[in-house]
Amino acid sequence: MRTISHWRLLSGLLLLLAGRAQAQITPPAGPATVPAAKPAAAPPAAPDQQPAADSARAARWSLHFQQTVITQWHANFTAPYSADYSLQPREKAKTSLTSTLFIGRRLWRGGQVVFNPELAGGSGLSAARGVAGFPNGETFRIGSADPKLYLARLYLRQVWALGKDEAPAADAPNQLGGPAPTRFLALNVGKFSLADYFDQNSYSHDPRSQFLNWSLMSNGAWDYPANTRGYTVGAVVEYVTPAFALRAATSLVPTEANGPILDKHYGTAHSETLELTRAYHLAGRAGTVRALGFRTVAGMGDYRAAAQRPDRDLTLTRVDGRTKTGFGLSAEQELTDEVGLFGRLSWNDGRRETWAFTEIDRSASLGLSSAGTRWRRPDDRLGLAVVANGLSQPHRAFLASGGHGFIIGDGQLRYAPELIGEAYYSFNLPRQHATISPDYQFVLHPAYNQDRGPVHVLALRLHVAF
Template sequence: MLAFSAFRRLFCILLIINAIHAKAQTVPAQSNTPPAPPSAAPSPAPDQKTPADTTRTRSWSLHFQQTVITQWHANFSAPYTGEYSLRPRESAKTSLTSTVFIGRRLWRGASIYFNPELAGGSGLSAARGIAGFTNGETFRIGDPAPKLYLARLFLRQVWALDASTTPTDDAPNQIAGAAPTRFFALNVGKFSLSDYFDQNSYSHDPRSQFLNWGLMSNGAWDYPANTRGYTVGAVGEYVTPSFALRAATSLVPLEANGPILNKHYHTAHSETLELSRTYAVGGRAGTVRMLGFRTVADMGDYHLAMLRDDRDITATRVNGRTKTGFGLNAEQELTEQIGAFARLSYNDGRRETWAFTEIDRSLSAGLSSTGATWQRPDDRLGLAVVGNGLSTAHRDYLAAGGHGFIIGDGRLTYAPEMIAEAYYSLNFPKQHATVSPDYQFVLHPAYNRDRGPVHVVAVRLHVAF
């Protein structure tokens, strides 16, 4: 309830800011204002002229995506292998996701979005054995048969804080029109928190950018979600052209990485807060994002699990345990063709990982380039590295034979998990498709110096229209 009260106070503060802005304005706000996307690029200054709005009457948005990823790794050295290890030898694995994005404008500033999704297939070793797993489109689900489920269903209400607007394109979960440059928004329903937080222009979407889990998000942000990556909650946004403040409260899984969300919000919930600041260096745009989170759930304790003969961390679960952490996320345009990014994240690592993956510290950096230099301006080339680490309690637990839901070799000679990834995305605009070969080098998979290294290759087909 304390978390709910804090979120309610923040909501009231933002409404007061809205009222102050509205009173100070002599020009009424633009009517029929559609929402701005969570990952919108820096908006133009309020006094900058924008093109005439030719899409004001657009009421619907309809889009589709399908992503197929086939991944394989070469045989590697492994003197021992546990139930939660990456298999030293296995056949290629394929994952599939198909999503329909339906949006409908309701009333002034309001819209509703509905995303049915079909997912199937499997990750390498059932998505186990590497903390920074190699396929961001696969889930830790035993049955590879495709399943249809509800990915998102949420209401978005936007309140303009002045009369300045900027045109927005029709896109997934975004209806074209004139959007305010300064606004407060409230999103309520089912969605993924990564739709709003930890955005990055060069490293965020495994359907079109890097595949690795440690590159699509801050690795140590144990963001609340069910097995497929979605939660139910509310996100408040206060956005201006130069900075944005976002706050969320949401449900967490009933058990670690489980498919069912815990509806007992008073004893299990998660709060996320992020401040984003845009800037320019030498005329080149950049953004810095600072994120903090606190999760309350029935988490087990690594130290207490060490005292048990069976190392069963589930037997140490108690209501009301917390996990806290932070993340830093930066992106910088270097030239018209090349951009750079970096992330740094940390969590306290005392209690078991509850939702995302078993990373307690993470540092990543990389570059992304268009293919303009070789006359392929729609293509993308990406190069990145990420290093992941564990808290002392977490590593001691794994060394004693424990396991989480992603990793656990039965033994452990600890070393940071180091991963390098390179991809090239061939874009075919007329076919609305991209084909992306991908290579990842994994040193010390699951933080184990005794196993690996692992060479992973993949081919991704992505269709979107």
């Protein structure tokens, strides 16, 4: 790729800055590094309980770094027809890269500011088009593969303790080490990703260390508000106790479907999210259930109206103030000390244009995650999951008429649910603060089309974190 020298220069600069800062600003609360992969398969005993740290002293700074490189390829597959928004039946491997600095600074009691500059480049298969449950969660739907440095997060977090009980919190990305209340109220205001707070499934959430597929990152039918790169501006309120947590958010949405610019006309364009998290124990094993609801207001197009137009142009049916509503259920259950089970079920009304995430109106997933303790690799991870994605009747009729959204549209459609299976194995390399993960995905009926596929997708992921 002609931009590879730029990649090396910019990512090397971030690595250098991170290394110097880590040497100069060492948080007093515990070690300055964290494992590259998420810890053991078991979820916490209570929602959002802070992980234990080696020290209870309050840290003034937190500094971490991550870099993820993913190369992905699919075998040739049968496709009697294709269009501009189809997964191409033959193409070369594609590579994506992200590098992030996580900087946190304590301002006063309970207050901190978070700043995350991020570098991203590369591209997904077929320009990240042609599969609703797209197989690489680290790539974006952007026109240029050139790496770009941008602001991912900049927000203020204020925590008010609601009792005297405290537990030590580990120094982690965007989390300061030191004593933290077990019952608290928190307010987060600024730029962030809503996925930082909602649907935090322990086994299936982070494409940098877990499953790669978009519909395994969160509830597939949650059209969560974000710009093209996955970030928004807004406010999140959290009420957290050892037994349950309640979160509510209001945030901006993009000016157009999957657009890079957020709409500042809050009166006619905004999104609200509400989630209740409940911890429990089943046969002495920890589990967590999450119930999420959302409502988005934006200038969306209407699928029925677009299907009746001669040009099938969805953008010409957009009207300000239209709404999209939906819900998601997520559960995780520890089965043994090494193995955990998870599942999700989500739905949205599917009448109006998908605005931010991906073209999924119904989704169900089930999977397992295991540590490698039985084969003497306790820090390795093995993951297996299956997903079924679906569309509303107006959405599928629109695609069948020849229309397209911002991620799928083959020019015609013989509808069937999009079925995906994924398996990954993460080799932990502790001395390098890294993991290497081969990944395989099987996609049946890509973009809900019985006439195309199936598709076999292979990937190799390198993730460095400290």
